[in-house]
Amino acid sequence: MKTKSSGFTLIELLVVVAIIGILAAVGVVSYSGYVETTKKKSAQNTMLQISLGQVEYYSDRGVYYGTSATTCTPTAKTSDDIETNLLGGADVITGDYFMCAAQSGSNFYTVAEEAKGSSKCKISQTKSNKPTFNSSCSD
Numbered sequence: 001m002k003t004k005s006s007g008f009t010l011i012e013l014l015v016v017v018a019i020i021g022i023l024a025a026v027g028v029v030s031y032s033g034y035v036e037t038t039k040k041k042s043a044q045n046t047m048l049q050i051s052l053g054q055v056e057y058y059s060d061r062g063v064y065y066g067t068s069a070t071t072c073t074p075t076a077k078t079s080d081d082i083e084t085n086l087l088g089g090a091d092v093i094t095g096d097y098f099m100c101a102a103q104s105g106s107n108f109y110t111v112a113e114e115a116k117g118s119s120k121c122k123i124s125q126t127k128s129n130k131p132t133f134n135s136s137c138s139d
Contacts, residue, residue, distance in 0.1 A: 043097045043113050050101065050111050053086030064109035066101035074098035074114040 057065045065085050072078065078100035079093045086101070093099050097113045 039096050042095060046092055046097075046099070047111050047113060049092060050082060050086055050099065053082075054101070054109055054111070057086055064101075064103035066103040066109055069102050070108075070110060072100035072102040072110070072112055074100040074112055 054064050057063075065082075066072065075098055079098050082099055082101055083089060083091060083093055087093075096116050098116060099111065099113045101109060101111050103109045
């Protein structure tokens, strides 16, 4: 006598679970890449806001804001100082980057960003250039 069974076999269920696992893994990797790219673009946009603040600061005082050196080290304090002096106290510098500003003479400035907890990814901008990533970051 033959019995008719309805349902799925164990092999069929394992195949479905494996396929769902592969799709989930691909989705998580894609999402992580999307989040990183968004953070970098946000940092670049903040640097452009700082550049506009530098122009306003220069028009008021005749010099650019920043330490009197051609380079600087981004920290939480330098980020807070930029927000206070260039961005009207607005809490614009958020997320995963610290920022700093340096000025050399009256007609040159550099804005630098560095990923928090890492010295690998840095973004820099001078008076005449758009924000650029160093070689260990991808655009």
